[in-house]
Amino acid sequence: MQANPQKKEFLDLFQEMNSQGKFIKLTLSKVFKAQEDLKNIYIVPVEIKAEQMLSFTYRSKTQDQVKNYSLEQAKALLSDLLGCSFLQALLVSTTSECQLLISKKGKFKLLKKQSNSVATVASHNKEKKYLISSDNNIYLQKLGVCDASGRVKDKQQDKYRQINRYVELMSSWFAKIDTSKKLQIVDMGSGKGYLTFALYDYLHNQLKLDVSITGVELRGNLVDLCNSIRTECGFENLQFISKDINDFTSEEIDVIIALHACDTATDLAIYKGIKANAELIVCAPCCHKQVRKDMGTSNTFKAITKHGIFEERQAEMLTDAIRSLLMEREGYTTKAFEFISNEHTRKNVMLVGRKLKESGDTEAINLEIKNLKDSFTIKRQELEDLLA
Numbered sequence: 001m002q003a004n005p006q007k008k009e010f011l012d013l014f015q016e017m018n019s020q021g022k023f024i025k026l027t028l029s030k031v032f033k034a035q036e037d038l039k040n041i042y043i044v045p046v047e048i049k050a051e052q053m054l055s056f057t058y059r060s061k062t063q064d065q066v067k068n069y070s071l072e073q074a075k076a077l078l079s080d081l082l083g084c085s086f087l088q089a090l091l092v093s094t095t096s097e098c099q100l101l102i103s104k105k106g107k108f109k110l111l112k113k114q115s116n117s118v119a120t121v122a123s124h125n126k127e128k129k130y131l132i133s134s135d136n137n138i139y140l141q142k143l144g145v146c147d148a149s150g151r152v153k154d155k156q157q158d159k160y161r162q163i164n165r166y167v168e169l170m171s172s173w174f175a176k177i178d179t180s181k182k183l184q185i186v187d188m189g190s191g192k193g194y195l196t197f198a199l200y201d202y203l204h205n206q207l208k209l210d211v212s213i214t215g216v217e218l219r220g221n222l223v224d225l226c227n228s229i230r231t232e233c234g235f236e237n238l239q240f241i242s243k244d245i246n247d248f249t250s251e252e253i254d255v256i257i258a259l260h261a262c263d264t265a266t267d268l269a270i271y272k273g274i275k276a277n278a279e280l281i282v283c284a285p286c287c288h289k290q291v292r293k294d295m296g297t298s299n300t301f302k303a304i305t306k307h308g309i310f311e312e313r314q315a316e317m318l319t320d321a322i323r324s325l326l327m328e329r330e331g332y333t334t335k336a337f338e339f340i341s342n343e344h345t346r347k348n349v350m351l352v353g354r355k356l357k358e359s360g361d362t363e364a365i366n367l368e369i370k371n372l373k374d375s376f377t378i379k380r381q382e383l384e385d386l387l388a
Protein backbone atom coordinates (compact mmCIF):
# COMPACT_ATOMS: atom_id res chain seq x y z
CA MET A 1 0.00 0.00 0.00
CA GLN A 2 1.26 3.51 -0.87
CA ALA A 3 2.33 5.37 2.32
CA ASN A 4 0.51 8.58 3.02
CA PRO A 5 2.75 11.51 1.84
CA GLN A 6 2.65 13.34 5.21
CA LYS A 7 3.46 10.16 7.08
CA LYS A 8 6.30 9.40 4.67
CA GLU A 9 7.68 12.94 5.09
CA PHE A 10 7.50 12.56 8.87
CA LEU A 11 9.33 9.22 8.80
CA ASP A 12 11.94 10.61 6.40
CA LEU A 13 12.48 13.55 8.76
CA PHE A 14 12.90 11.13 11.67
CA GLN A 15 15.56 9.24 9.68
CA GLU A 16 17.29 12.46 8.60
CA MET A 17 17.38 13.88 12.15
CA ASN A 18 18.93 10.65 13.38
CA SER A 19 21.48 10.44 10.59
CA GLN A 20 22.52 14.04 11.25
CA GLY A 21 22.74 13.49 15.03
CA LYS A 22 20.02 16.10 15.61
CA PHE A 23 17.33 13.81 16.98
CA ILE A 24 16.28 14.46 20.60
CA LYS A 25 13.00 12.64 21.18
CA LEU A 26 9.80 11.39 19.64
CA THR A 27 6.56 10.85 21.51
CA LEU A 28 3.66 8.83 20.18
CA SER A 29 0.40 9.67 21.89
CA LYS A 30 -3.38 9.69 21.45
CA VAL A 31 -3.88 5.98 21.60
CA PHE A 32 -6.15 4.68 18.88
CA LYS A 33 -6.09 0.91 18.78
CA ALA A 34 -3.08 0.25 20.99
CA GLN A 35 -2.99 -2.98 22.87
CA GLU A 36 -3.92 -3.35 26.50
CA ASP A 37 -3.34 -0.27 28.62
CA LEU A 38 -0.55 1.37 26.59
CA LYS A 39 -0.58 5.15 27.11
CA ASN A 40 2.23 6.39 24.93
CA ILE A 41 5.65 5.54 23.55
CA TYR A 42 8.66 7.72 24.25
CA ILE A 43 11.66 7.34 21.96
CA VAL A 44 15.17 8.67 22.55
CA PRO A 45 18.57 7.90 21.06
CA VAL A 46 20.89 5.58 22.99
CA GLU A 47 24.33 4.21 22.41
CA ILE A 48 24.58 0.46 22.97
CA LYS A 49 27.95 -1.24 22.58
CA ALA A 50 29.18 1.81 20.61
CA GLU A 51 26.21 1.53 18.23
CA GLN A 52 23.53 4.17 17.81
CA MET A 53 20.14 2.71 18.66
CA LEU A 54 16.70 4.02 19.52
CA SER A 55 15.26 3.32 22.92
CA PHE A 56 11.46 2.92 22.95
CA THR A 57 9.81 3.28 26.35
CA TYR A 58 6.35 1.73 26.19
CA ARG A 59 4.40 3.47 28.93
CA SER A 60 1.32 1.83 30.31
CA LYS A 61 -0.77 2.67 33.34
CA THR A 62 1.13 0.32 35.59
CA GLN A 63 4.61 -0.09 34.12
CA ASP A 64 7.19 1.07 31.62
CA GLN A 65 8.93 -1.33 29.31
CA VAL A 66 12.03 -0.42 27.36
CA LYS A 67 13.08 -1.94 24.02
CA ASN A 68 15.94 -0.89 21.79
CA TYR A 69 15.91 -0.92 17.99
CA SER A 70 18.17 0.00 15.10
CA LEU A 71 17.15 3.06 13.05
CA GLU A 72 15.82 0.85 10.28
CA GLN A 73 13.76 -1.28 12.68
CA ALA A 74 12.51 1.84 14.47
CA LYS A 75 11.37 3.43 11.23
CA ALA A 76 9.48 0.29 10.17
CA LEU A 77 7.88 0.03 13.60
CA LEU A 78 6.83 3.68 13.56
CA SER A 79 5.31 3.21 10.14
CA ASP A 80 3.15 0.41 11.55
CA LEU A 81 2.17 2.33 14.68
CA LEU A 82 1.31 5.72 13.15
CA GLY A 83 -2.34 5.81 12.19
CA CYS A 84 -2.96 2.29 13.50
CA SER A 85 -2.19 2.52 17.21
CA PHE A 86 -1.42 6.22 17.72
CA LEU A 87 -2.96 9.33 16.24
CA GLN A 88 -0.33 11.86 17.27
CA ALA A 89 3.46 12.06 17.10
CA LEU A 90 5.83 14.83 18.16
CA LEU A 91 9.34 14.74 16.77
CA VAL A 92 11.84 17.06 18.46
CA SER A 93 15.28 17.76 17.09
CA THR A 94 17.91 20.36 17.93
CA THR A 95 16.63 22.54 15.07
CA SER A 96 12.95 21.80 14.62
CA GLU A 97 9.73 20.38 16.00
CA CYS A 98 7.42 18.42 13.81
CA GLN A 99 3.97 17.16 14.73
CA LEU A 100 1.97 14.56 12.86
CA LEU A 101 -1.77 14.61 13.54
CA ILE A 102 -4.04 11.88 12.28
CA SER A 103 -7.82 11.91 12.40
CA LYS A 104 -9.82 8.80 13.21
CA LYS A 105 -10.89 8.77 9.56
CA GLY A 106 -7.24 8.52 8.55
CA LYS A 107 -6.54 12.13 7.46
CA PHE A 108 -2.92 13.17 8.08
CA LYS A 109 -1.68 16.67 8.90
CA LEU A 110 1.96 17.66 9.34
CA LEU A 111 2.94 20.76 11.32
CA LYS A 112 6.55 21.95 11.34
CA LYS A 113 8.33 24.74 13.15
CA GLN A 114 11.89 25.79 13.68
CA SER A 115 13.10 25.49 17.26
CA ASN A 116 16.20 26.61 18.98
CA SER A 117 14.78 26.52 22.48
CA VAL A 118 17.51 26.81 25.11
CA ALA A 119 15.92 24.07 27.20
CA THR A 120 15.80 21.70 24.27
CA VAL A 121 19.40 22.26 23.32
CA ALA A 122 20.61 22.17 26.91
CA SER A 123 18.94 18.83 27.52
CA HIS A 124 20.64 17.31 24.55
CA ASN A 125 24.30 16.63 24.46
CA LYS A 126 24.64 16.89 20.73
CA GLU A 127 27.97 15.18 20.46
CA LYS A 128 27.32 12.16 22.63
CA LYS A 129 23.55 12.27 22.93
CA TYR A 130 23.80 11.95 26.71
CA LEU A 131 22.39 14.22 29.38
CA ILE A 132 25.58 13.84 31.39
CA SER A 133 28.55 14.54 29.18
CA SER A 134 31.92 13.05 30.04
CA ASP A 135 33.72 16.08 28.59
CA ASN A 136 35.52 18.08 31.29
CA ASN A 137 33.56 16.14 33.86
CA ILE A 138 35.62 16.13 37.05
CA TYR A 139 33.47 13.74 39.08
CA LEU A 140 33.30 11.14 36.33
CA GLN A 141 37.08 11.35 36.04
CA LYS A 142 37.66 11.08 39.78
CA LEU A 143 35.23 8.17 40.07
CA GLY A 144 37.13 6.38 37.32
CA VAL A 145 34.34 6.41 34.72
CA CYS A 146 36.27 8.40 32.13
CA ASP A 147 39.83 9.57 31.55
CA ALA A 148 41.11 13.15 31.49
CA SER A 149 40.25 13.50 27.80
CA GLY A 150 36.63 12.60 28.55
CA ARG A 151 36.82 9.15 26.97
CA VAL A 152 34.61 6.72 28.84
CA LYS A 153 36.73 3.72 29.83
CA ASP A 154 35.79 0.45 28.16
CA LYS A 155 34.88 -1.27 31.40
CA GLN A 156 32.82 1.72 32.52
CA GLN A 157 30.54 1.92 29.48
CA ASP A 158 27.68 0.17 31.32
CA LYS A 159 28.06 2.40 34.35
CA TYR A 160 28.06 5.52 32.15
CA ARG A 161 24.91 4.36 30.37
CA GLN A 162 23.28 3.54 33.72
CA ILE A 163 24.09 7.04 35.03
CA ASN A 164 22.55 8.65 31.98
CA ARG A 165 19.49 6.44 31.96
CA TYR A 166 18.95 7.23 35.62
CA VAL A 167 19.24 10.99 35.08
CA GLU A 168 16.90 10.78 32.11
CA LEU A 169 14.33 8.94 34.22
CA MET A 170 14.72 11.30 37.13
CA SER A 171 14.18 14.29 34.85
CA SER A 172 10.73 12.95 34.01
CA TRP A 173 9.87 12.42 37.69
CA PHE A 174 11.09 15.87 38.67
CA ALA A 175 8.88 17.30 35.93
CA LYS A 176 5.89 15.97 37.90
CA ILE A 177 6.66 17.73 41.18
CA ASP A 178 6.85 21.33 42.32
CA THR A 179 10.38 22.49 41.55
CA SER A 180 9.73 26.20 42.09
CA LYS A 181 10.81 25.92 45.76
CA LYS A 182 14.13 24.73 47.11
CA LEU A 183 14.14 20.93 47.05
CA GLN A 184 15.75 18.89 49.81
CA ILE A 185 16.85 15.58 48.33
CA VAL A 186 18.32 12.70 50.31
CA ASP A 187 20.09 9.77 48.64
CA MET A 188 20.08 6.88 51.11
CA GLY A 189 22.97 4.45 50.70
CA SER A 190 24.73 6.69 48.19
CA GLY A 191 27.78 4.41 47.91
CA LYS A 192 30.45 5.84 45.64
CA GLY A 193 28.04 8.59 44.61
CA TYR A 194 28.02 8.10 40.82
CA LEU A 195 24.30 8.70 40.59
CA THR A 196 24.22 11.34 43.33
CA PHE A 197 26.80 13.51 41.55
CA ALA A 198 25.12 13.10 38.19
CA LEU A 199 21.70 14.01 39.57
CA TYR A 200 23.05 17.12 41.30
CA ASP A 201 24.93 18.14 38.17
CA TYR A 202 21.81 17.74 36.06
CA LEU A 203 19.33 19.43 38.41
CA HIS A 204 21.58 22.25 39.58
CA ASN A 205 23.86 22.95 36.63
CA GLN A 206 21.64 22.08 33.70
CA LEU A 207 18.08 22.68 34.89
CA LYS A 208 19.21 25.48 37.26
CA LEU A 209 16.92 24.17 40.00
CA ASP A 210 17.46 25.18 43.61
CA VAL A 211 18.34 21.84 45.17
CA SER A 212 20.27 20.52 48.13
CA ILE A 213 21.31 16.87 47.97
CA THR A 214 22.60 14.84 50.89
CA GLY A 215 24.13 11.42 50.36
CA VAL A 216 23.79 9.17 53.42
CA GLU A 217 26.26 6.31 53.49
CA LEU A 218 27.54 3.91 56.15
CA ARG A 219 31.04 3.55 54.74
CA GLY A 220 33.18 6.45 55.93
CA ASN A 221 35.87 6.00 53.27
CA LEU A 222 33.31 6.48 50.49
CA VAL A 223 31.85 9.52 52.24
CA ASP A 224 35.32 11.10 52.48
CA LEU A 225 36.02 10.36 48.83
CA CYS A 226 32.69 11.84 47.72
CA ASN A 227 33.12 14.95 49.86
CA SER A 228 36.58 15.63 48.46
CA ILE A 229 35.32 15.24 44.86
CA ARG A 230 32.35 17.44 45.63
CA THR A 231 34.70 20.19 46.91
CA GLU A 232 36.84 19.87 43.78
CA CYS A 233 33.74 20.19 41.59
CA GLY A 234 32.47 23.20 43.58
CA PHE A 235 29.10 21.51 44.10
CA GLU A 236 28.16 23.65 47.11
CA ASN A 237 24.75 22.18 47.86
CA LEU A 238 25.82 18.57 47.66
CA GLN A 239 27.12 16.84 50.76
CA PHE A 240 27.76 13.33 51.95
CA ILE A 241 27.45 12.17 55.52
CA SER A 242 28.59 9.00 57.19
CA LYS A 243 25.53 7.64 58.94
CA ASP A 244 23.18 4.71 59.18
CA ILE A 245 19.93 5.50 57.35
CA ASN A 246 18.16 4.57 60.57
CA ASP A 247 19.88 7.40 62.42
CA PHE A 248 19.33 10.03 59.76
CA THR A 249 16.87 12.73 60.71
CA SER A 250 15.83 15.82 58.85
CA GLU A 251 13.07 18.34 59.32
CA GLU A 252 12.33 18.48 55.67
CA ILE A 253 12.74 15.97 52.85
CA ASP A 254 11.11 16.50 49.47
CA VAL A 255 12.66 13.61 47.60
CA ILE A 256 14.04 10.34 48.94
CA ILE A 257 16.24 8.18 46.75
CA ALA A 258 17.51 4.69 47.62
CA LEU A 259 19.25 2.91 44.78
CA HIS A 260 20.36 -0.64 45.44
CA ALA A 261 20.33 0.03 49.17
CA CYS A 262 20.86 -3.44 50.56
CA ASP A 263 17.90 -5.53 51.75
CA THR A 264 15.92 -3.72 54.48
CA ALA A 265 17.88 -0.46 53.99
CA THR A 266 15.34 0.14 51.20
CA ASP A 267 12.50 -0.27 53.73
CA LEU A 268 14.19 2.16 56.08
CA ALA A 269 14.59 4.71 53.29
CA ILE A 270 10.97 4.39 52.18
CA TYR A 271 9.88 4.70 55.81
CA LYS A 272 11.92 7.89 56.28
CA GLY A 273 10.38 9.27 53.10
CA ILE A 274 6.83 8.49 54.19
CA LYS A 275 7.40 9.95 57.65
CA ALA A 276 8.85 13.14 56.15
CA ASN A 277 5.90 13.36 53.77
CA ALA A 278 8.32 13.38 50.85
CA GLU A 279 6.79 14.25 47.50
CA LEU A 280 8.78 11.62 45.68
CA ILE A 281 10.25 8.30 46.80
CA VAL A 282 12.49 6.60 44.27
CA CYS A 283 14.05 3.23 45.00
CA ALA A 284 15.72 0.43 43.13
CA PRO A 285 15.42 -2.41 45.65
CA CYS A 286 18.24 -4.88 46.13
CA CYS A 287 18.79 -8.32 47.73
CA HIS A 288 15.38 -9.08 49.25
CA LYS A 289 16.70 -11.30 52.03
CA GLN A 290 14.23 -10.44 54.78
CA VAL A 291 11.05 -11.69 53.11
CA ARG A 292 12.86 -14.67 51.60
CA LYS A 293 13.99 -15.66 55.07
CA ASP A 294 10.54 -15.07 56.55
CA MET A 295 8.67 -16.88 53.79
CA GLY A 296 7.28 -20.26 54.88
CA THR A 297 7.66 -23.43 52.84
CA SER A 298 4.33 -25.12 53.31
CA ASN A 299 2.17 -23.14 50.97
CA THR A 300 0.17 -23.61 47.83
CA PHE A 301 3.06 -22.38 45.76
CA LYS A 302 5.54 -25.05 46.82
CA ALA A 303 6.22 -25.88 43.19
CA ILE A 304 7.67 -22.39 42.81
CA THR A 305 9.43 -22.02 46.11
CA LYS A 306 11.19 -25.39 46.04
CA HIS A 307 13.60 -24.00 43.41
CA GLY A 308 16.10 -21.53 44.86
CA ILE A 309 16.06 -19.18 41.90
CA PHE A 310 12.26 -19.11 41.71
CA GLU A 311 12.07 -18.58 45.45
CA GLU A 312 14.51 -15.68 45.18
CA ARG A 313 12.48 -14.03 42.44
CA GLN A 314 9.23 -14.73 44.23
CA ALA A 315 10.60 -13.05 47.36
CA GLU A 316 11.66 -10.04 45.29
CA MET A 317 8.24 -9.64 43.74
CA LEU A 318 6.39 -10.14 47.00
CA THR A 319 8.61 -7.69 48.88
CA ASP A 320 8.25 -4.98 46.29
CA ALA A 321 4.52 -5.61 45.82
CA ILE A 322 4.00 -5.21 49.58
CA ARG A 323 6.18 -2.08 49.61
CA SER A 324 4.17 -0.65 46.77
CA LEU A 325 0.86 -1.40 48.55
CA LEU A 326 2.16 0.17 51.76
CA MET A 327 3.18 3.31 49.89
CA GLU A 328 -0.28 3.45 48.31
CA ARG A 329 -1.86 3.04 51.74
CA GLU A 330 0.20 6.01 52.93
CA GLY A 331 -1.05 8.19 50.08
CA TYR A 332 1.42 7.58 47.27
CA THR A 333 0.67 6.59 43.73
CA THR A 334 3.25 4.00 42.71
CA LYS A 335 4.90 2.77 39.57
CA ALA A 336 7.29 -0.15 39.09
CA PHE A 337 9.35 -0.60 35.94
CA GLU A 338 12.70 -1.78 34.60
CA PHE A 339 15.07 1.14 34.46
CA ILE A 340 18.02 -0.33 32.62
CA SER A 341 18.29 -3.24 30.28
CA ASN A 342 18.47 -6.54 32.15
CA GLU A 343 21.41 -7.63 30.03
CA HIS A 344 23.57 -5.54 32.40
CA THR A 345 22.03 -6.46 35.76
CA ARG A 346 18.92 -8.15 37.07
CA LYS A 347 18.68 -5.57 39.84
CA ASN A 348 17.00 -3.15 37.53
CA VAL A 349 13.53 -2.67 38.96
CA MET A 350 12.65 0.82 40.04
CA LEU A 351 9.78 1.53 42.38
CA VAL A 352 8.61 5.12 42.49
CA GLY A 353 5.99 6.67 44.75
CA ARG A 354 4.56 10.13 44.24
CA LYS A 355 2.59 11.75 47.04
CA LEU A 356 -1.07 12.33 46.37
CA LYS A 357 -3.34 14.61 48.32
CA GLU A 358 -5.38 11.77 49.75
CA SER A 359 -4.43 8.51 51.44
CA GLY A 360 -5.33 5.15 50.01
CA ASP A 361 -8.13 2.92 51.24
CA THR A 362 -6.39 1.62 54.37
CA GLU A 363 -8.78 -1.25 55.04
CA ALA A 364 -8.79 -2.61 51.50
CA ILE A 365 -5.02 -2.31 51.17
CA ASN A 366 -4.39 -3.96 54.54
CA LEU A 367 -6.55 -6.85 53.42
CA GLU A 368 -4.62 -7.13 50.16
CA ILE A 369 -1.34 -7.23 52.08
CA LYS A 370 -2.70 -9.81 54.49
CA ASN A 371 -3.87 -12.02 51.63
CA LEU A 372 -0.47 -11.83 49.97
CA LYS A 373 1.33 -12.63 53.19
CA ASP A 374 -1.04 -15.48 54.06
CA SER A 375 -0.72 -17.05 50.61
CA PHE A 376 3.03 -17.25 50.92
CA THR A 377 3.07 -17.66 54.67
CA ILE A 378 5.20 -14.59 55.08
CA LYS A 379 5.69 -13.90 58.77
CA ARG A 380 6.64 -10.26 58.52
CA GLN A 381 7.72 -7.48 56.20
CA GLU A 382 10.12 -4.83 57.41
CA LEU A 383 8.41 -1.71 56.02
CA GLU A 384 5.05 -2.88 57.35
CA ASP A 385 6.59 -3.31 60.80
CA LEU A 386 8.27 0.10 60.65
CA LEU A 387 4.99 1.77 59.77
CA ALA A 388 2.97 -0.13 62.37
Ligand SMILES: C[S@@+](CC[C@H](N)C(=O)[O-])C[C@H]1O[C@@H](n2cnc3c(N)ncnc32)[C@H](O)[C@@H]1O
Pocket residue numbers: 188189190191192193194195216217218219243244245246258259260261262265286
Ligand atom coordinates in the same frame (compact mmCIF):
# COMPACT_ATOMS: atom_id res chain seq x y z
C1 LIG B 1 24.94 -1.42 46.36
S1 LIG B 1 25.43 0.09 47.04
C2 LIG B 1 24.59 1.24 46.02
C3 LIG B 1 25.24 2.58 45.91
C4 LIG B 1 24.51 3.60 45.08
N1 LIG B 1 23.22 3.96 45.65
C5 LIG B 1 24.35 3.14 43.65
O1 LIG B 1 23.27 2.70 43.27
O2 LIG B 1 25.33 3.23 42.91
C6 LIG B 1 24.55 0.16 48.56
C7 LIG B 1 25.14 1.11 49.54
O3 LIG B 1 24.24 1.28 50.62
C8 LIG B 1 25.01 1.39 51.81
N2 LIG B 1 24.14 1.02 52.93
C9 LIG B 1 23.55 -0.18 53.18
N3 LIG B 1 22.83 -0.14 54.30
C10 LIG B 1 22.94 1.12 54.78
C11 LIG B 1 22.43 1.78 55.93
N4 LIG B 1 21.64 1.16 56.80
N5 LIG B 1 22.77 3.07 56.12
C12 LIG B 1 23.58 3.72 55.25
N6 LIG B 1 24.08 3.14 54.16
C13 LIG B 1 23.79 1.86 53.92
C14 LIG B 1 26.15 0.42 51.59
O4 LIG B 1 27.27 0.73 52.40
C15 LIG B 1 26.44 0.61 50.10
O5 LIG B 1 27.44 1.55 49.85
